[in-house]
Amino acid sequence: MNFIFDNNLPPAWPAAIALLGQDKYESHCHIGEIIHLREKFNANTPDIAWLMSLGQDKATQWTIISRDGFRKQNGAERQVQRQYGLSVFVLQKSWASKPYWAMTSQFVHWWPRLVKQACETERVAMEVPWSISGKFSQI
Incomplete structure (x- = not known):
């Protein structure tokens, strides 16, 4: 993974x-x-392009962590995710309004649960709530 x-x-x-x-x-x-995405792709690479590239890499199973719901381009990004079986965890919109250190510490709290969910479920598309007492929800 x-x-x-x-x-x-x-x-x-x-x-x-x-x-x-x-x-x-x-x-x-x-x-x-x-x-981080920039370690594998140029920062300005369109979402569709890097999603397709990850999906076409049959030797490697990728899970994407993002704050982007991939709702642009009339759902084409989500279609690529489904087509290639990419797993994605999207941080709920409320994460964006938090200060850097609060967001970072909260993500560290979530990380073990996120890894466990990614390892137990293939082709998952989940939203990660802010509250650590919350639950993943399917998107």
């Missing part, structure tokens, strides 16, 4: 999460790369 963080999330998050989680995952869930 590999994770890629969208451009709308802080570039420091993937490296920090990778270091914090090193060797801390359940044995049945192998975590590979945890990267």
Whole structure:
């Protein structure tokens, strides 16, 4: 399982999460790369292009973390997600209004649950609420 963080999330998050989680995952869930989008694609790459590229990479299973609901282009982005079986976790809109450190600490709280959900369910599209007592909801 590999994770890629969208451009709308802080570039420091993937490296920090990778270091914090090193060797801390359940044995049945192998975590590979945890990267920011800019490590694999140019920052201005259209969503459709990088989504298709990830989907066509049959050797690697990618899970996308984003604040973007992928609702642009008349749903074409969501269609690509479904077509290629990409999993995506979208942070609820309320995350955007939070200060950087509050958002970062809350994401660290959510990370183990997010990894567990990604490992247990293929082709998932879930919204991540702000409240840690909340539950993922299907999108």
